[in-house]
Amino acid sequence: MSMYNANKKGFYGKFGGAYIPELLHNNVEELRLTYLDILGSDEFKTDFDGLLKDYVGRPTPLYLAQNLSEQYQTNIYLKREDLTHTGAHKINNTIGQILVAKKLGKKRIIAETGAGQHGVATATVCALMGLECIVYMGEIDIQRQAPNVARMKMLGATVVPATSGSKTLKDATNEAIRDWINHPHDTHYIIGSVVGPHPYPDMVARLQSVISQEMRLQLKQKTGSETPTAIIACVGGGSNAAGAFYHFLEDENVQLIACEASGMGVDSGKTAATSFVGTEGVLHGSKSLLMQTKDGQVVEPYSISAGLDYPGIGPMHANLFETKRASFVAVTDKEALDAALELTRLEGIIPALESAHALASLKQLQFKKEDVVVINLSGRGDKDLSTYMKHFEL
Amino acid sequence: MNRIDSLFKNKPSDVLTIYFTAGYPNLDDTESIILGLAKAGVDLIEIGMPYSDPLADGPVIQASSKEALKNGMNLDLLFDQLEDIRSKTQVPLVLMGYYNQVIQYGLEPFCKKANQVGVDGLILPDLPLDEYKKLCAPLFMQYELTCTFLVTPSSTDERIREIDAASSGFLYAVSSHSITGGDSANNLSDYGSRLAALNLKNPVQVGFGIHDAKSFQAATAIANGGIIGSAFIKALSKEEVLENKIYSFIEGIRV
Numbered sequence: 001m002s003m004y005n006a007n008k009k010g011f012y013g014k015f016g017g018a019y020i021p022e023l024l025h026n027n028v029e030e031l032r033l034t035y036l037d038i039l040g041s042d043e044f045k046t047d048f049d050g051l052l053k054d055y056v057g058r059p060t061p062l063y064l065a066q067n068l069s070e071q072y073q074t075n076i077y078l079k080r081e082d083l084t085h086t087g088a089h090k091i092n093n094t095i096g097q098i099l100v101a102k103k104l105g106k107k108r109i110i111a112e113t114g115a116g117q118h119g120v121a122t123a124t125v126c127a128l129m130g131l132e133c134i135v136y137m138g139e140i141d142i143q144r145q146a147p148n149v150a151r152m153k154m155l156g157a158t159v160v161p162a163t164s165g166s167k168t169l170k171d172a173t174n175e176a177i178r179d180w181i182n183h184p185h186d187t188h189y190i191i192g193s194v195v196g197p198h199p200y201p202d203m204v205a206r207l208q209s210v211i212s213q214e215m216r217l218q219l220k221q222k223t224g225s226e227t228p229t230a231i232i233a234c235v236g237g238g239s240n241a242a243g244a245f246y247h248f249l250e251d252e253n254v255q256l257i258a259c260e261a262s263g264m265g266v267d268s269g270k271t272a273a274t275s276f277v278g279t280e281g282v283l284h285g286s287k288s289l290l291m292q293t294k295d296g297q298v299v300e301p302y303s304i305s306a307g308l309d310y311p312g313i314g315p316m317h318a319n320l321f322e323t324k325r326a327s328f329v330a331v332t333d334k335e336a337l338d339a340a341l342e343l344t345r346l347e348g349i350i351p352a353l354e355s356a357h358a359l360a361s362l363k364q365l366q367f368k369k370e371d372v373v374v375i376n377l378s379g380r381g382d383k384d385l386s387t388y389m390k391h392f393e394l
Numbered sequence: 395m396n397r398i399d400s401l402f403k404n405k406p407s408d409v410l411t412i413y414f415t416a417g418y419p420n421l422d423d424t425e426s427i428i429l430g431l432a433k434a435g436v437d438l439i440e441i442g443m444p445y446s447d448p449l450a451d452g453p454v455i456q457a458s459s460k461e462a463l464k465n466g467m468n469l470d471l472l473f474d475q476l477e478d479i480r481s482k483t484q485v486p487l488v489l490m491g492y493y494n495q496v497i498q499y500g501l502e503p504f505c506k507k508a509n510q511v512g513v514d515g516l517i518l519p520d521l522p523l524d525e526y527k528k529l530c531a532p533l534f535m536q537y538e539l540t541c542t543f544l545v546t547p548s549s550t551d552e553r554i555r556e557i558d559a560a561s562s563g564f565l566y567a568v569s570s571h572s573i574t575g576g577d578s579a580n581n582l583s584d585y586g587s588r589l590a591a592l593n594l595k596n597p598v599q600v601g602f603g604i605h606d607a608k609s610f611q612a613a614t615a616i617a618n619g620g621i622i623g624s625a626f627i628k629a630l631s632k633e634e635v636l637e638n639k640i641y642s643f644i645e646g647i648r649v
Contacts, residue, residue: 017524019521019522021544023450023519023544025549026549165446178452178573182572279498281494281497282494285449293498295468295498296495296496296497297446297463298494
């Protein structure tokens with residue numbers, strides 16, 4: 001039994017589980033009892049692999065970034081999730097979950113979204129499969145992310161503003177959960193990250209694990225070895241990191257490096273670096289690390305990157321932190337912006353702000369000339385153009 | 395005997411439970427609301443510990459929780475406000491909130507403090523049965539706190555039995571498939587017959603959607619009584635004298 005994967009009850013060490021009101025018991029239990037059989041079935045595998053190949057555009061390239069490698073005097077490979085359909089790794093999960101939802105006979109799909117990437121990925125698969133789609137999005141995020149709201153609407157989704165609490169991702173998630181309570185029979189909730197009650201963290205990690213599965217094959221072809229020196233990924237809730245780490249969890253010689261957004265700085269009070277400032281707690285149905293007051297009230301996070309602007313991390317990552325299997329690095333807004341510009345100018349690739357946090361860690365880490373470093377480039381930067389325009393005075 | 399157990403022993407029907415959010419409408423209303431409710435003849439009181447992310451709650455309780463937190467409510471303050479309550483009333487008191495608040499306070503310190511100020515029981519809707527049995531049950535017993543779990547119309551008979559076995563004080567029967575504050579406490583009779591046929595060890599209070607005399611009567615027809623939360627909170631406001639508001643609200647329920 002792996003110490004880094006979920007056990008039968010959905011615990012990663014002391015983190016995980018299903019801390020849910022009884023009102024959600026049947027929904028979550030239905031999924032818990034069926035997800036492994038569905039994901040393991042030949043029918044699912046055929047459909048999932050087929051869609052990932054022909055619709056999403058997988059496998060995504062593993063690209064040796066020579067100019068970036070020269071800059072940091074090592075060998076840097078970029079896993080190009082930014083080249084997938086809809087522009088980020090999020091689609092791997094939504095393709096998988098829409099197939100699960102269909103298998104379970106669900107007619108109505110709900111999702112939460114922060115920056116809108118998961119909302120767009122969900123609206124996309126719902127359009128493809130002809131299912132009703134309702135996306136909860138914080139009222140403030142709706143204003144900040146107008147182009148993604150328009151994309152979701154064009155795809156036929158209903159975007160519902162979350163007006164409770166702080167009106168951002170945390171509250172959109174609360175609203176989606178409340179919707180699920182109110183629709184116990186016909187609705188599947190597509191959670192966008194490795195968070196939520198068991199089985200979500202494990203299910204989403206499995207669906208995203210295609211990233212590291214491909215990496216192993218591609219590394220073997222390109223370097224002669226399936227295992228690199230290190231894998232670097234950004235962590236908000238942590239789905240792209242979970243996917244990038246998954247098939248390397250047991251290879252203890254592979255360094256796993258998780259990059260969190262520290263906003264204006266870890267101690268500034270304007271941060272989303274959960275592993276640095278968080279404590280053990282329960283949020284959105286699982287026990288994990290959580291940014292909270294000493295009274296257990298959830299603290300509103302801050303990051304320039306809406307995709308990392310979440311007050312917790314998935315229980316898998318809390319356990320990787322606790323066991324020291326992964327090292328956690330904090331990256332500020334400023335460092336992420338610099339890294340985004342650096343990659344753009346050196347390699348001609350405009351990264352998403354989230355992915356730029358992973359790139360920025362290169363300045364804090366030391367690698368040898370012969371090391372092989374894989375950075376998961378989780379998404380492309382089109383959605384962040386207005387931020388880049390503002391900061392780079394374009 | 396625990397005050398909740400004595401209540402149901404002496405009064406097996408028409409038990410009226412009222413929920414309010416501590417710190418709402420004003421930070422220091424806790425004592426006046428409890429005493430006002432007791433005086434108006436309410437049998438059991440649920441004190442809501444306001445939380446930033448109340449998953450199972452509808453807009454009314456969300457809004458009152460947000461307001462209460464803005465007013466400065468926290469657990470230390472709430473326990474301070476309850477310090478002298480037992481010299482003034484013997485109405486059974488239950489604390490209701492989310493498990494994270496208890497984890498942060500510390501499980502044992504929380505139980506100890508609750509017992510010390512005279513709280514009789516707890517309702518933590520997101521506390522899983524497994525975790526309760528493993529970590530909480532011995533402490534709740536030591537500090538004489540009952541633990542009420544929720545069942546819903548979609549809970550299987552087997553699940554209801556399991557939850558009833560773990561619960562003490564009373565069982566919280568959610569009236570419908572919805573978060574708090576709806577108005578759908580209809581068609582309760584099938585649910586009631588099912589619960590009755592299970593010969594549960596705990597008395598049953600029906601909650602969610604109970605908001606007026608008619609829905610309260612529907613609850614009492616199938617169980618030992620009903621719980622009103624959102625409708626009561628809606629009736630409270632900053633401007634009017636609390637005692638009058640409370641009295642007229644309860645009078646409207648118990649016609």
